[in-house]
Each structure stands twice: as structure tokens, then as C-alpha cells.
Amino acid sequence: MPQSSDHIVKAFDEDIGELRALVSEMGGLAERAIGDALHALTKHDLETATRVVEGDARIDELEIEIERRAVQLIALRAPMADDLREAVAAMKIANVVERIGDYAKNIAKRVPVFEDHVDIEPLSILPAMANIVAEMIHDVLDAFAARDAEKAAAVIDRDRAVDDFYNSLFRALLTFMMENSHNITQSTHLLFIAKNLERVGDHATNIAEMVYFAATGEYLEDRGHGSDDVGGEESR
């Protein structure tokens, strides 16, 4: 997708650039929070877990800042067409990224629950799942900054893998719990963590749809996502 040419009013470009930078910063923090939370979980690193929990405040602050800037841009610059769609998308994306931050915080909060040495085998799969969702967040926000509809659409395709991860983890953890009732507490926590990551994947997908709309003005038709229906919960 070709980049649009500059606005005649240069300050308008600066405002949009600043808004994009804030969204990028926020997305970067959320992406890192997911990675750090998983690192804390697998290495039982309580310090990192605390840092993730505390770091969520900055993500919340950025959401408010982005909303403020977007409202200001709409009021002062009266953006039209793709500029208007981008300002609105920035607000909506900030709202979703804030929730992604909450999921990372939620995962980090569970770290102390686990013993020093977690010998539950499914735990080893979680980092790979977390890697995919962190990449999805990264790529979808790159797509937003570049107004790249195709890149955004490509992110959606990856959500299927996340759902597949979740489904197989669900079965593995269920088996684990049935084998030994002592595993139930830890397995349930891991299941919640897996569910959180699965939700982050859904949120990245939602952002991709927003980016697609902002870039093209068209709604992305439903591409047939994977499902996580084993959990009996609506994922989308």
C-alpha cells in the first residue's frame, strides 16, 4: 500500500506522527509485558513478575494519553477520510492494547502461585504460544503505523495457530488433572494463562480488523478463524 503524501499543513502530519508514536510505544510495552510475564513464569522470576504488574500502570496512562490526543486531533484538525479513520482507530486500538496489558499483568500475578520448580509438562508449550501472540501484536501495530492493510490481514491468519495451541493445551491439562488430582491447582492456573494468551490473540485480530478498516475504509470479511470451542466459551 503506497504511503499517502504529506499534508499541506505540516503540523497536521506532526500530530498524526505523534499519535502513531504513542500507539507504537503502547503496543511495544504490551508486547514486552507478555514476553516478560512468560519469562517470569517459566523461570519463576518473581522480580520480573512484579515489574510486569507494576508496568501496567504506564500502559494505562498511554491509553488515556492516546485518547486525549486523538480527541484533540479530531477537534483541532477536523480530519477527513483516512486521517479520520486513523484517529478513531488509534483510540480503539489503545483501548484493546490496554486490555492486552491487563492479561499480561494477570499472567504475571499467577507466577508466585507456582512452586520454585514447575514440573508440569504443558508449561513448556506456553512460551511458544506467547511468542506468536507477541509477534501478532508487534506486526499488527507495524501495520497500523504503515497503514498496511495486507500486513494487518496476515496477522489474522496467525490467530488460528494460537487457537490450536490453546485447544491442545486444554486437552493436555485436562488429562494431567485426571491423572493426578494434586495437579489440579497448578493446571487450572496454567489453563487460565493459556486462555489469557488465547484472548490476546483474539485482541490482536480485532486490532488487525481496525487497522484494515483505517487503511482501506472497508471491513475485512470474516476469514474463518480457528476455534477454541473446547473451552465452551465464546472466543470472539
Place this chain on the structure above:
Amino acid sequence: MNNVGKNMNDVIPSPVGREAPKDSVIAQETLKMKARNVDVFYADKQAIDDVSIDVGLENVVAFIGPSGCGKSTFLRCLNRMNDTIPIAKVTGEITLDGEDIYASDMDVVQLRARVGMVFQKPNPFPKSIFENVAYGPRIHGLAASKLDMDAIVEKSLRRAGLWEEVKDRLQDSGTALSGGQQQRLCIARAIAVDPEGILMDEPCSALDPIATAKIEELIHELRGRYAIVIVTHNMQQAARVSQRTAFFHLGTLVEYGDTSDLFTNPREERTKDYITGRYG
């Protein structure tokens, strides 16, 4: 209605891969003005190139575009104001209620009563407020009595949203009113001869925001009763007052669509560059 739709699509093809918005078709019963393949030349210079457009009662139409794009020229074709320019030549077809307004037997004075015009600068006659409104109905013989005329003047001023402000001083000079009031007086004057359409050429560009808001509210009130076309440089105004917007550039109609679509998701790159304030 389907026939009209087909016709519209023949004349203004939608870009490939995008369907025309559902309500781009103007219902036959409310269709007032229809222009087909209109060209305008000023001597050798072509000012309008093959413009086709429908104007209905239900939708206020806004013409936008950079200076010199031909939007005012085209507006003036709709009630033959270009006739006053000797070197101007208009070809193509423009109809009002199916009647060719460029037909040789068309009474141009009558036409301009049927399609009134409001200009950028309010231009009341240097006469009383009452006389400003009464002048048109009188020369067109619309009032049988003094009572009739009083009723027409009151009704016109009411519709123009001016009655309450001037009812106690109808004999004051029209030029003594504020700019916004003068503009509404000009609208009352256009309404007084019971027109079918009203053309407005930058009607608010000399007015302050409050007076502008009053005119915009008035346009909203008049919608449905008259076919209204407004030329404006103010895109927010076009977005506020119109349901359909036409973007002109270098004498061509680049895009004509629902205002809500055109300002949020224009089909044409040139439209987007213009409305978002980019270098084309």
C-alpha cells in the same frame, strides 16, 4: 426508480470492484434537476467537461473543489446564469422536472424564479425588508391582493427563519440588517416566488459562525421542500448541511456520492487528497 438507478449508473460508472452506495439512486418522485454530459466553454477554454448529476428534493447537494474547478460555473448552468456571460457556451442536457431548461422556448426569467439563487455576498435591494420579499411575487403576479402579499411575505420570512427578528420593522431598509440577516432575507426573497430549487454559491463565506449556523439550520429546514445545491469551500459545512457531495476538479466531476461516504471513505484518490488537505 429502478430505471433511474440504471440510468445513473450508465452515466456515472462506479469504479470497478465497488458498488454504488444503496441510496445513491434518487427516487423518481423527488428527482428535480438532472444534468447529462454538460460541457461549458468560455470562448475556447473548456471550464466544465462532461458532467452528469441528479439533484432531488430529499438530498441537499454540496459542490466542493479547489478554486477554479468549475463548481460555481456548473451551479450557474442549473438556472442559466451563465447566459449573462456572452462568451459562455453550454452544451449537454439539463432538465428541471423533465423539461429542458436550455430549450429555445424556455422563459429564462421564469426559470430563475423556479430555481432561485443566493450569492456569497448578501445582496438585498436598497428597499424595505417587506419590498425585498414582495418584489418577486409582484413581478410574477403571485399575489392577488395586499392581504395575499402580506401572507406571502410573512410565510417567506418565517421559512427563512427571519420573521421573529424583523416582524416589527418590515419597513426598515433591508441593507440595515446584519450580514446574516441579509443573507436570510435573500433566501426569503428566493422562497417568495415559490421556487422548486435554490442554488447557493458560498452563502456563508461572509458570515460569522452564529449567522452561518442559522443558515445551515435553515438549509436543513428547507430540505425536502426545495431542491438545494450549495457550493462551499468549507468542507465541514458541506459535511454538515448536505446528504450528497460532488467533488469537482479541473472542470470534471471526480466523485459524486453520499456525503457520509465521501468524507469518510472517498473512492477516488484525488478526492481523498483534497478533503484531507494533501498535495495532489
